[in-house]
Amino acid sequence: MKNYLSTLPSQQKNLYEQVAEYVHNLINEGILQPGDRLPSVRKLHQQLSVSISTVLEAYRLLEDRHLITVRPQSGYYVKTTIKAAEPFPSQPSTQTACFVDTSLAFRIRTAINNPQLIQLGAAIPDPALFPVATLNRLMGQEIRAQPEAVHRYNVPIGCESLRQQISKRLIDAGCSVNPNQIVITNGTTEAIFLALKAVTKPGDTVAIESPTYYGLLEALEALHLKALELPTHPREGISLAHLESAFQKQQVAACAIVSNFSNPLGSCMSATKKRQLVSLLNQYNIPLIEDDIFGDLYFTEQRPQAIKAFDTEGKVLHCASVSKTLSPGLRVGWIVAEAYQSKIEQLKAVMNYSTTIAPQLTVAAFLANGGYDRHLRKLRRSYRSHMELMLQAICHYFPAETRVTQPQGGHVLWLELPQHFDAMVLYQQACEHNISIAPGIIFSASGGYNNCLRLNCGIPWSDSLEKAIETLGILSKQQ
Numbered sequence: 001m002k003n004y005l006s007t008l009p010s011q012q013k014n015l016y017e018q019v020a021e022y023v024h025n026l027i028n029e030g031i032l033q034p035g036d037r038l039p040s041v042r043k044l045h046q047q048l049s050v051s052i053s054t055v056l057e058a059y060r061l062l063e064d065r066h067l068i069t070v071r072p073q074s075g076y077y078v079k080t081t082i083k084a085a086e087p088f089p090s091q092p093s094t095q096t097a098c099f100v101d102t103s104l105a106f107r108i109r110t111a112i113n114n115p116q117l118i119q120l121g122a123a124i125p126d127p128a129l130f131p132v133a134t135l136n137r138l139m140g141q142e143i144r145a146q147p148e149a150v151h152r153y154n155v156p157i158g159c160e161s162l163r164q165q166i167s168k169r170l171i172d173a174g175c176s177v178n179p180n181q182i183v184i185t186n187g188t189t190e191a192i193f194l195a196l197k198a199v200t201k202p203g204d205t206v207a208i209e210s211p212t213y214y215g216l217l218e219a220l221e222a223l224h225l226k227a228l229e230l231p232t233h234p235r236e237g238i239s240l241a242h243l244e245s246a247f248q249k250q251q252v253a254a255c256a257i258v259s260n261f262s263n264p265l266g267s268c269m270s271a272t273k274k275r276q277l278v279s280l281l282n283q284y285n286i287p288l289i290e291d292d293i294f295g296d297l298y299f300t301e302q303r304p305q306a307i308k309a310f311d312t313e314g315k316v317l318h319c320a321s322v323s324k325t326l327s328p329g330l331r332v333g334w335i336v337a338e339a340y341q342s343k344i345e346q347l348k349a350v351m352n353y354s355t356t357i358a359p360q361l362t363v364a365a366f367l368a369n370g371g372y373d374r375h376l377r378k379l380r381r382s383y384r385s386h387m388e389l390m391l392q393a394i395c396h397y398f399p400a401e402t403r404v405t406q407p408q409g410g411h412v413l414w415l416e417l418p419q420h421f422d423a424m425v426l427y428q429q430a431c432e433h434n435i436s437i438a439p440g441i442i443f444s445a446s447g448g449y450n451n452c453l454r455l456n457c458g459i460p461w462s463d464s465l466e467k468a469i470e471t472l473g474i475l476s477k478q479q
């Protein structure tokens, strides 16, 4: 084997970078081919006489550069090129505002949350990816430190220590927000509900991406609001041209979108588009409800900015939570509502007075000194590698015509099959094989996308998961 290490200008590079370069060269020269297993960490440590942690750091660097991928319990592999085409920009079946009926979505949502099934349906991360032990320890500490306070009513706006931490985190999203402008909520779900309630009245129309997160459709239905579904690009998000034309033609009370790595498409608007969106909304004086729950789960170099970062009038209601990064069960979310802040505080008090104190203090403590950034780096790496393995398996087992998104963050994939394909049939058959999937129809207010489905990549790769994708592929081919 050629000794690259001795030929590298070692004084200019860290040892782990030299090891990474050595492996990179093996890939470049075709000695290691796409799909090949890399030398084990132990083997490389012996061969190159470097420490195990140096090899691990080198492999992490190559993962970050999208050159290699890790398969849990199996090792590191050279990435294979994904050949699948991306889905077409969406065409909602109607572009007329309509009331929403989510009874089917509600039934399916209950079924896809069934823990007995292989969880490819619900967008729920595996709890093993979360720092559960640390969170439990911190919660114990917080309760012991304030044994009575945690049993009192909190102020509607929420605990100051948590709001301070969130305000610091928001800097990464490009937002400079005073802690007093943040209202703590029971997850993003409550934040969105409060936001909709603050800016609309029953019968109003809300412009949304299509397909969209079914929780948003459920909120629209509960508040007796009409959904105006607009064409959405699988990478670039909602069509601004259609949004503007909607504003010109009809009364739109608000716009609600998932800004970064949307659910289900995984789209993420560029900063330029986010700025254009805000200026369009300002021009027509329309508030935006931004759901940024996936913003911290980017696979790129940097966190994409929140749309809130471009807000000049205080009319972007920014909603998020720790449900996809730390724990969905703690139910800790928030809203930055600026122009609507007092209305939101009032509504929060009416709904449930305040969010439970112990989970707020736990999240505050974790954000302050639990190693959140380190945890996020690991989590992003896991989500990305699960997604890549899932993409490869889809390309391998699904019909050749399958189109699939390749998001740059988050943990869901959207699959589009030929028009005649019936995802509801696949959903029923999959349940019989103990596999849950989310059929496309539940992401639309007007019944479209029955040839589509969403798969969750928030669970670690395993043989049973690969078998599940193979089964779904076989069933799809039979159609």
Ligand SMILES: Cc1ncc(COP(=O)(O)O)c(C=O)c1O
Residues within 6 Å of the ligand: 123, 186, 187, 188, 189, 190, 213, 215, 258, 262, 263, 291, 293, 320, 321, 322, 323, 328, 332, 333
């Ligand atoms: C886009 C989106 N928004 C909101 C939620 C719900 O978030 P939370 O658990 O914070 O209420 C989800 C959950 O899957 C989601 O995908």
